Amino acid sequence: MRPEREALLRHLKQFGEKSDRAATAHAEKMLNITADTGLMLWMLIRAMAPRSVLEVGTSNGYSTIWWADAVPDGARLVTLEADQQKLAMARANFQEAGLAGGIELVPGDATEFLKTARARDWDLIFLDADRKRYVNWWPDLFRILAQDGLLVVDNAVDKAGELAGFRSLVAATPGSRQVLVPIGNGELFIQHDPDLL
Numbered sequence: 493m494r495p496e497r498e499a500l501l502r503h504l505k506q507f508g509e510k511s512d513r514a515a516t517a518h519a520e521k522m523l524n525i526t527a528d529t530g531l532m533l534w535m536l537i538r539a540m541a542p543r544s545v546l547e548v549g550t551s552n553g554y555s556t557i558w559w560a561d562a563v564p565d566g567a568r569l570v571t572l573e574a575d576q577q578k579l580a581m582a583r584a585n586f587q588e589a590g591l592a593g594g595i596e597l598v599p600g601d602a603t604e605f606l607k608t609a610r611a612r613d614w615d616l617i618f619l620d621a622d623r624k625r626y627v628n629w630w631p632d633l634f635r636i637l638a639q640d641g642l643l644v645v646d647n648a649v650d651k652a653g654e655l656a657g658f659r660s661l662v663a664a665t666p667g668s669r670q671v672l673v674p675i676g677n678g679e680l681f682i683q684h685d686p687d688l689l
């Protein structure tokens with residue numbers, strides 16, 4: 493990664509932490525992933541060279557900048573965000589990172605995108621949005637996840653209780669595997685393994 497982009501990520505991380513401390517409402521918080529989570533998935537993306545990455549929950553674009561720096565040329569990177577203010581911040585941050593051309597920022601509720609996305613189209617999906625919706629989103633998330641693709645879910649340790657129902661649903665789905673990676677806020681890795689079907 494270019495040093496100026498790494499410096500921007502460090503700046504955004506500090507901005508996020510400061511904003512989250514000062515925020516009076518949940519919607520005002522940036523709630524960015526931890527830097528080690530960013531680096532781990534950056535390494536993973538560099539190694540797996542996915543042709544498509546989908547992020548659900550952009551916030552101000554901190555995590556998206558990690559993924560956009562790592563994806564190979566020509567890969568599709570889409571990120572979904574509902575909040576107007578966050579969308580504006582993300583747009584500005586993508587410009588500043590010199591990555592605006594490589595990121596499709598899709599405004600609005602992610603539900604519609606997930607419903608209409610093509611089956612088995614996404615090699616890597618990063619899920620970091622409204623956890624109350626994950627159970628309802630699961631059939632579409634699993635349908636659009638490529639064979640051997642990875643779905644990574646943030647907050648699997650610090651919000652483990654909120655994800656219990658989702659994890660049970662995943663466990664009951666033929667063809668899915670899950671493993672918990674205790675880094676940052678806890679990353680749940682879910683893979684579509686057709687040999688389990």
Ligand SMILES: C[S@@+](CC[C@H](N)C(=O)[O-])C[C@H]1O[C@@H](n2cnc3c(N)ncnc32)[C@H](O)[C@@H]1O
Nearest residue numbers: 523524525549551554555573574601602621622
């Ligand atoms: C935890 S933050 C994402 C943080 C971001 N991934 C990062 O690490 O920089 C969750 C974001 O999901 C967005 N969000 C919540 N529910 C959503 C929905 N149904 N559709 C689209 N975005 C949603 C929120 O507005 C918020 O900005």
